[in-house]
Structure formats: structure tokens, C-alpha cells
Amino acid sequence: MPLGAPHERSDAARNRERLLNAARDLVAEFGAEALTMDALACKAKVGKGTVFRRFGSRAGLMMTLLSDSESEFQAGFMFGRPPLGPGAAPRDRLVAFGEGRIYFVLENGELLKAAGAATRNRFDVPATKLSHRHMEVLLREAGIADPWVMAMSLTYALDPERIVDDVRVRGISPTRLADSWRELITRLVDPA
Amino acid sequence: MPLGAPHERSDAARNRERLLNAARDLVAEFGAEALTMDALACKAKVGKGTVFRRFGSRAGLMMTLLSDSESEFQAGFMFGRPPLGPGAAPRDRLVAFGEGRIYFVLENGELLKAAGAATRNRFDVPATKLSHRHMEVLLREAGIADPWVMAMSLTYALDPERIVDDVRVRGISPTRLADSWRELITRLVDPA
DNA sequence: ATACTAAACGGACTATGGTCCGCTTTCTAT
DNA sequence: ATAGAAAGCGGACCATAGTCCGTTTAGTAT
Known part of the structure; x- marks a missing residue:
């Protein structure tokens, strides 16, 4: 999305999708306050480091x-x-x-x-x-x-x-x- | 201090003093943001549970x-x-x-x-x-x-x-x- | 196809606020 | 003095955000 975007890698894109979907599910089901980063990583089938790399x-x-x-x-x-x-x-x-x-x-x-x-x-x-x-x-x-x-x-x-x-x-x-x-x-x- | 105060126990009073002094020292030296409850307990020579009992x-x-x-x-x-x-x-x-x-x-x-x-x-x-x-x-x-x-x-x-x-x-x-x-x-x- | 590189990955690790509960101490009534 | 009860104690334990770094993998140049 940013201008100089040097081609987002396919695995990265896939994980971003997974994370966003998992996050929306969790928020819908338990509310935003209850969302933990561990749970999100787990639900998205992704390492915790990946979550933080993506969203900071x-x-x-x-x-x-x-x-x-x-x-x-x-x-x-x-x-x-x-x-x-x-x-x-x-x-x-x-x-x-x-x-x-x-x-x-x-x-x-x-x-x-x-x-x-x-x-x-x-x-x-x-x-x-x-x-x-x-x-x-x-x-x-x-x-x-x-x-x-x-x-x-x-x-x-x-x-x-x-x-x-x-x-x-x-x-x-x-x-x-x-x-x-x-x-x-x-x-x-x-x-x- | 509170009205129905049922006689503060001497060990409790002693620890409260210690904690307050330690806390003031730590704040003076490193600032309030840097104060951790562990460090406070340690400096006051008191268990962590005591810190939380006292201040919540x-x-x-x-x-x-x-x-x-x-x-x-x-x-x-x-x-x-x-x-x-x-x-x-x-x-x-x-x-x-x-x-x-x-x-x-x-x-x-x-x-x-x-x-x-x-x-x-x-x-x-x-x-x-x-x-x-x-x-x-x-x-x-x-x-x-x-x-x-x-x-x-x-x-x-x-x-x-x-x-x-x-x-x-x-x-x-x-x-x-x-x-x-x-x-x-x-x-x-x-x-x- | 192969080798190379930079990005991406994952999960163990750290820091810290806060909880739990069995043990110890103080106070009081006798 | 003694015993019993209530308050207090301490530190192992938990939850959770965030970091680190060795390993894997997607693109790329040859």
C-alpha cells in the first residue's frame, strides 16, 4: 500500500489475512478488551513474533x-x-x-x-x-x-x-x- | 486513621514506614515511572504480597x-x-x-x-x-x-x-x- | 535449476503488575 | 504465662505485552 512497497511477500500476505480474520472473530466473540496477543497468534496459527511484526x-x-x-x-x-x-x-x-x-x-x-x-x-x-x-x-x-x-x-x-x-x-x-x-x-x- | 481502625499492628506499621521511605527514595532517584513493585518490595526488605496488601x-x-x-x-x-x-x-x-x-x-x-x-x-x-x-x-x-x-x-x-x-x-x-x-x-x- | 539474499517466521524469553495461600507474628482473653 | 484467633507476611506463581535471534522461505539473478 505505501508507495515504495517493495512487493509484499506471499506468505506475509497470507498471514496478514489470517491474522485479520482471527482478530475480527475474536473481537466479535469475546470483545476487544479480552483479546490477547497470544490467543490471536494461536488462533491464526502463526507465531507470536509475526503478530508483532505485522502490527507493532x-x-x-x-x-x-x-x-x-x-x-x-x-x-x-x-x-x-x-x-x-x-x-x-x-x-x-x-x-x-x-x-x-x-x-x-x-x-x-x-x-x-x-x-x-x-x-x-x-x-x-x-x-x-x-x-x-x-x-x-x-x-x-x-x-x-x-x-x-x-x-x-x-x-x-x-x-x-x-x-x-x-x-x-x-x-x-x-x-x-x-x-x-x-x-x-x-x-x-x-x-x- | 479510619474511624473503626482496629489498632494497627506494630509489624504492619513498621513495614508501612519502610515502604513509604523506600518508595520516596526510589522516586527521588529514578522517577515515578521507573518504580517497579518488585524493586520497591526488595528495597524495603519486604515481601511483594505486603506491598500489594498495603497499597492495593x-x-x-x-x-x-x-x-x-x-x-x-x-x-x-x-x-x-x-x-x-x-x-x-x-x-x-x-x-x-x-x-x-x-x-x-x-x-x-x-x-x-x-x-x-x-x-x-x-x-x-x-x-x-x-x-x-x-x-x-x-x-x-x-x-x-x-x-x-x-x-x-x-x-x-x-x-x-x-x-x-x-x-x-x-x-x-x-x-x-x-x-x-x-x-x-x-x-x-x-x-x- | 541453483544459489543467494533479504524478508518473514516462530516460539522461547523477559519484564512487570497482580494473585494466592500456607506460614508467622501480634494481640487479647484467661 | 498460655492458648487461640485474626492480621499480616512472603515469595512462588500467573497473565500478558513485547523482544530476540536462530531458522525457514519467497523472490531474484545467473
């Missing part, structure tokens, strides 16, 4: 598993229709972004938590960087003095762990989260 | 190590002088709280990260609950519609990992963080 870490595996739905969500706010996509006022786009994110997280919560878990990965996740940048741009348009830092605050406010725990552990409804996000953005951004 | 987990140990400075910070916003303590407008107290928190985190960052690390502990930390509640009260006074949820958003915006990484990894100055926090609160809370 447990978090890397989770990111790979997420990439499809993540791309879809990204396409939504980058190229989709307003108010999520381009064409609406920054404030409305931010509101829509947060709402979309909340529901996206609730659908893929386990995977996202596991993906961000490995310390130092929280912000190295490319998808997170992209979301941050997206918010940064909108905040700048909206006249925020330090959009980069503000986007970081908002990124953490939308942290997967936070959202999942609010809903599943602390019993807050998604709607309530979305309403509060709207209030936050509405007050933060001048009506323009 | 690595996160528990870190919390214990933090408790002094944490209490001090808490006293500041609960009983201190305005604008951090009672007597100032909610908006000003929130601004001061965030600033104080930022500098507190930068002083105790490693410990705080380690304390919150153990998944499911992030919000079970009593100190975090107290901070959350404090902000909730101020936000309610300030006329926020859903102060509980908003306080949660702000709690995550002040996440130790976020603050430490912004400053130490991404090179944002503490001042810049504090300014952005001020902007956030100022816009969020009506000037009242």
Missing part, C-alpha cells in the same frame, strides 16, 4: 481493525454534507463534529479505548491528529485566540474513555452528552 | 505518595483566599482553579500519570472526584445547564497526561496552557 503492538492492531469505520467518519467531516462537512458555519460544524464523534465512539468504544491505551499512543494515533487539526481549523475561523491548544482541550473532552465511561459506567445518556457539547461549543464560539 | 495496586501507591501535596492543593481551592478560594465570582474561581491545577500537575506529573494509569482508576481517584464536584458547583452557580457533564469535560481537558505531554512532549509553555484555559472559561461563563 496491541494498540496498532486495534487501529488497523478500526481503520475502516474511522475512514468513514473522517470522510464525513472532511467531504460530507453540512453541517458536518464543509459549507456550514464553524460553530455548527463543531457541534456536528462532537455529536458525530460521540456516537462514533459509542459504536467502537472498546476498540478505541484499546487503541489509545498504550501510553504514548493517545495522540500518536493518526486519526486523533486529524481530528485535532480539523477542530483547530474551525476554531481559528471562529476567532479563538489559540486554536491549537483549544483543540487539544476539546480533544480530551471527547476522549473515548471519557465518553464510554460516562455512558456505560456513570449512566449518562448519549443525548445528554451531545447537549452538553452543544452548550460548550455554543458558548465558546461567538454566534457569527 | 501501583496506582494506590502513587496516590498515597501524592496525598500530601494533593491535600494542600485541595485546601487551596476549598478554604484558601480568593480568587482560588471562596469569595470570588465563579468565573474567576474557575480560572484560578485551572491555573492552579496546571502548575500542580507540572510539579507532580509523573506521580499523577502513574496514579491515574490503572484503567478504571482515572475517575475513582477521590481527589479527582473532589475536583469534579468543585467545578460542578461553580458551573452551576455560573448558570451552566448541565454542570455535572460540563465539569467532566473540563476535568478531561485538565487531564494530567494531557498537560504533561503538552508541555514536555509538544513543547507548549505552561503560560500558554493557562491562557487558553482562561479563554475557555471566560467564553464559557457569562460575565456575571
Whole structure:
């Protein structure tokens, strides 16, 4: 896939397929949290070293598993229709972004938590960087003095762990989260 | 210490001292991140089981190590002088709280990260609950519609990992963080 | 076909947080 | 002092992410 891809070896390709299938099966059956790298290697009939060569870490595996739905969500706010996509006022786009994110997280919560878990990965996740940048741009348009830092605050406010725990552990409804996000953005951004 | 404390046994007290001293030494010398429970047990000349009996987990140990400075910070916003303590407008107290928190985190960052690390502990930390509640009260006074949820958003915006990484990894100055926090609160809370 | 090379493989090994449970010590009641 | 009970102790043991390195194998050049 990368540009200089020097011809993926056939055995490598075969093992990648096996691993991805095994991983999806395991996640479907036992949930992402319960997936261990040993179990995955075993189920895919592959050595443990191979798993780590392929994905680098447990978090890397989770990111790979997420990439499809993540791309879809990204396409939504980058190229989709307003108010999520381009064409609406920054404030409305931010509101829509947060709402979309909340529901996206609730659908893929386990995977996202596991993906961000490995310390130092929280912000190295490319998808997170992209979301941050997206918010940064909108905040700048909206006249925020330090959009980069503000986007970081908002990124953490939308942290997967936070959202999942609010809903599943602390019993807050998604709607309530979305309403509060709207209030936050509405007050933060001048009506323009 | 707790009310029904049924007389702490002398050997237990002795070991607690040993462990606390050893832990402080290790943190001072190698940093909190590098502290392993095995090393601690060994240095304190105590069995590993004893370490876990005493503190429950690595996160528990870190919390214990933090408790002094944490209490001090808490006293500041609960009983201190305005604008951090009672007597100032909610908006000003929130601004001061965030600033104080930022500098507190930068002083105790490693410990705080380690304390919150153990998944499911992030919000079970009593100190975090107290901070959350404090902000909730101020936000309610300030006329926020859903102060509980908003306080949660702000709690995550002040996440130790976020603050430490912004400053130490991404090179944002503490001042810049504090300014952005001020902007956030100022816009969020009506000037009242 | 053959030989060569770099990639890929696999599983033993390490590091570390946390658990378990039989043994020891302290305290208390007599 | 003594005995009994409860608290405490310790370190072997477990689970799991991640590393290492000697061996195998897929492509390639001749």
C-alpha cells in the first residue's frame, strides 16, 4: 500500500489475512478488551513474533481493525454534507463534529479505548491528529485566540474513555452528552 | 486513621514506614515511572504480597505518595483566599482553579500519570472526584445547564497526561496552557 | 535449476503488575 | 504465662505485552 512497497511477500500476505480474520472473530466473540496477543497468534496459527511484526503492538492492531469505520467518519467531516462537512458555519460544524464523534465512539468504544491505551499512543494515533487539526481549523475561523491548544482541550473532552465511561459506567445518556457539547461549543464560539 | 481502625499492628506499621521511605527514595532517584513493585518490595526488605496488601495496586501507591501535596492543593481551592478560594465570582474561581491545577500537575506529573494509569482508576481517584464536584458547583452557580457533564469535560481537558505531554512532549509553555484555559472559561461563563 | 539474499517466521524469553495461600507474628482473653 | 484467633507476611506463581535471534522461505539473478 505505501508507495515504495517493495512487493509484499506471499506468505506475509497470507498471514496478514489470517491474522485479520482471527482478530475480527475474536473481537466479535469475546470483545476487544479480552483479546490477547497470544490467543490471536494461536488462533491464526502463526507465531507470536509475526503478530508483532505485522502490527507493532496491541494498540496498532486495534487501529488497523478500526481503520475502516474511522475512514468513514473522517470522510464525513472532511467531504460530507453540512453541517458536518464543509459549507456550514464553524460553530455548527463543531457541534456536528462532537455529536458525530460521540456516537462514533459509542459504536467502537472498546476498540478505541484499546487503541489509545498504550501510553504514548493517545495522540500518536493518526486519526486523533486529524481530528485535532480539523477542530483547530474551525476554531481559528471562529476567532479563538489559540486554536491549537483549544483543540487539544476539546480533544480530551471527547476522549473515548471519557465518553464510554460516562455512558456505560456513570449512566449518562448519549443525548445528554451531545447537549452538553452543544452548550460548550455554543458558548465558546461567538454566534457569527 | 479510619474511624473503626482496629489498632494497627506494630509489624504492619513498621513495614508501612519502610515502604513509604523506600518508595520516596526510589522516586527521588529514578522517577515515578521507573518504580517497579518488585524493586520497591526488595528495597524495603519486604515481601511483594505486603506491598500489594498495603497499597492495593501501583496506582494506590502513587496516590498515597501524592496525598500530601494533593491535600494542600485541595485546601487551596476549598478554604484558601480568593480568587482560588471562596469569595470570588465563579468565573474567576474557575480560572484560578485551572491555573492552579496546571502548575500542580507540572510539579507532580509523573506521580499523577502513574496514579491515574490503572484503567478504571482515572475517575475513582477521590481527589479527582473532589475536583469534579468543585467545578460542578461553580458551573452551576455560573448558570451552566448541565454542570455535572460540563465539569467532566473540563476535568478531561485538565487531564494530567494531557498537560504533561503538552508541555514536555509538544513543547507548549505552561503560560500558554493557562491562557487558553482562561479563554475557555471566560467564553464559557457569562460575565456575571 | 541453483544459489543467494533479504524478508518473514516462530516460539522461547523477559519484564512487570497482580494473585494466592500456607506460614508467622501480634494481640487479647484467661 | 498460655492458648487461640485474626492480621499480616512472603515469595512462588500467573497473565500478558513485547523482544530476540536462530531458522525457514519467497523472490531474484545467473
